[in-house]
Amino acid sequence: MYPPTGVYWIETASPAAFPRLAGDISVDVAVIGGGLVGAIAARLIKDQGLRVALVEARSVGQEVTGKSTAKITSQHNLVYTRLRNRFGMDGARSYAEANEAGLRKILALAADHQLAADIEIKAAYTYTLLEEHVGSIEEEVQLARELGLPATLAMETGLPFAARAAMRWIDQAQFHPVKFVAGLAATLPGEGSHVFEQSRVLDWDSSRVVTAKGAIKAGHVVMATQLPLGQTGAYYARNYPHMHPVIAGQADPGRVPEGMYISVEQPRHSLRSHRTADGRPFLIFTGPSYKPGHADEARKAFAEIEGFARDHFGVQASYRWTNEDYTPMDGRPFIGWSSRQDGLLVATGFDAWGISNGAAAAMIICDLLTGRENPWADFFDARRLDVAHGAKQFVKGNAAVAAELVGGHLASTPRDAEALSPGEGAVLKINGEKMAVFRDETGQLHSLAAACSHLGCLLGWNEFDRTWDCPCHGSRFGLDGEVIHGPATEPLKTGVTG
Known part of the structure; x- marks a missing residue:
């Protein structure tokens, strides 16, 4: 049994201080969810001259965004090959352009609003230790270059072990996610716009958001809650949850690699560095995914990533937490108007790449709300039901749900x-x-x-x-x-x- 140790990003940021919603207000757009998607969408919407209210059930920036590794990168392992094989070059190009734009938007917002978000420009590496994946990396690099992405094959990675192959993308970045989101949210209040914390949304429709202590009347409602709430759009049936173990520990300065990293093969290893305010280097790792609520799988995943961190980097975990992600049935996020014609806008299914995808989603949502053309909106259209590309995953995912409904997963537990x-x-x-x-x-x-x-x-x-x-x-x-x-x-x- 592991004692609770807290979340590194939350422990190393000053808490935001936004009021609870009390009473009734009226705005042009209400945004539910105070993570990266919600905060950026709210900022972009306000920049268009609209009044916006950002409503967070708990603390701004401290839920899913605040539990991520916070890499700002358009390199998402071998995603472009998969997307080209499913949706052709146009689909892969839409994803590439959206995520590159999302990356640049985060950097621009941090600069424009002078956010102290610990942003560092870094190279991002995807590597393999297995000969069987060398060809896949070479193919991904070639495709990425055709799409205009900053990819090259890398002979050296800076890791303390030899990779069989790696790709290196320059001009990527990393940041402190809680500082960024809380800082950006702090720019919103005023001129008829608001930010509310500790204000859980209990009821909603396309023009109204209701909490325990007040309500918001709005021309439009955006649901930026990782997975849309309740039955909205039935997205719970088209996105499948998985957890990752995340650990952080202080590192020997001489053993901190210069980039951000993720492996192709399983068990999946992802890592990046961060320096505390007093200059101490930490390394943050994520390990193999597992299903929520499966305690035995969680223990194995944490043991695996802690062993990797200790054996290769000499890092002992001083922070442990879990983060949750959703895999969309056809391999691309759902962004835009909800599929049930309920007047809501949604953003979900980022498949563990919610930073650049999330910023792109905010840009798409803002354009849809203000009637502007967006070049990627059709590819990510949240109203789609792409059976041709997602039927197998749809059947598999919902069969697993049916099994959990019938019996659930009970690991080895005490009898009483x-x-x-x-x-x-x-x-x-x-x-x-x-x-x-x-x-x-x-x-x-x-x-x-x-x-x-x-x-x-x-x-x-x-x-x-x-x-x-x-x-x-x-x-x-x-x-x-x-x-x-x-x-x-x-x-x-x-x-x-x-």
Whole structure:
């Protein structure tokens, strides 16, 4: 059992301080979700002379964006070959241009608003240790160059082990995600625009957003919540959640490589560096993905990435957390008007590349709202149902959901609540009912209904973040049952305590 250690980006940033929504207001556009997509979209919308309200359920910049590795790059492993094979050169070009533009937009916003976001220009590397992937890297480099991307084959990577092949993209970047989002959000209030924290949206439509303490009337509503809330557009059935272990630890200055890195093969390894305010170098790593709520898979994933960090870089993890991503059924994000003609705009399905994709999504949404042409909007159109390119993944993903609904995934857990140690949680049967049970450090037991409030899937215990996670659609809940993020909007029901 791992003790909670916190999220590196949150621990190294000053907290933002925005008010709760109290009472009713009116704006031109309401943006739900205070992460990177929401903050950039709100800023761009305000720049068009519109009044905007950014509404965050918890703390601005501290959820999915604040738990990422925060690489700002259009290099997304071998994505361009996959996109060309599925959608042709035009599809690959749309993705390339959008993500390059997203990268540049982040840098421009940081410069324009003088954001202290620790931005560093870095080279991004994708590498392999296996001969079988050399040809794939060479093909990706050639394709990237045809698309106008800054790719070359690299003989040296700066890593402490020899790669069989690597590609190097220049003029990419990395930043501090919490500082960037909170700093950008702080530029919004005034002239009829607002930012609200600790204001969970409980109800919505195309012209209204409702929280517990107030409501916002708006001409348009943007849902920038990683996965759209509730039943919006049925995107929960077309995007499939997966988790990554993330660790950070102080590094020996002489063992910090100069770029950002990700491997082609599994187990997937991703890493980058960051310097604290007092100059200490840290390395941040992510490891192999696994399904939310599967505690045994999570332990294996953390053990694997911690071993990689220790063996190759001498880094011991002092921060551990998990981050969640969604893979879209046809391999491209859903951005734009919602598929159910409900008048909402959405952005989802970034498949672990939500920084550059997220900035591009904000640009597309702003253009759609203001009636301007956008060259990438058709490729990412959120109204599509691309059965031809996504049928296999659709069937596989929803079959897995059906299995979780029927029985759930129960790893090796104590047989009863008395066997739980302090700081430990498990899904247990109590009086014939499945309950999510946690024992705190004082020995007190806390129990909640173990069925997700979204569509009823059995939850799983996340011992690294101390949350209850849904393996079906990725909703996450705190120890008190409150929603951390959706698509669920309702808290878990409280059970007995003892």
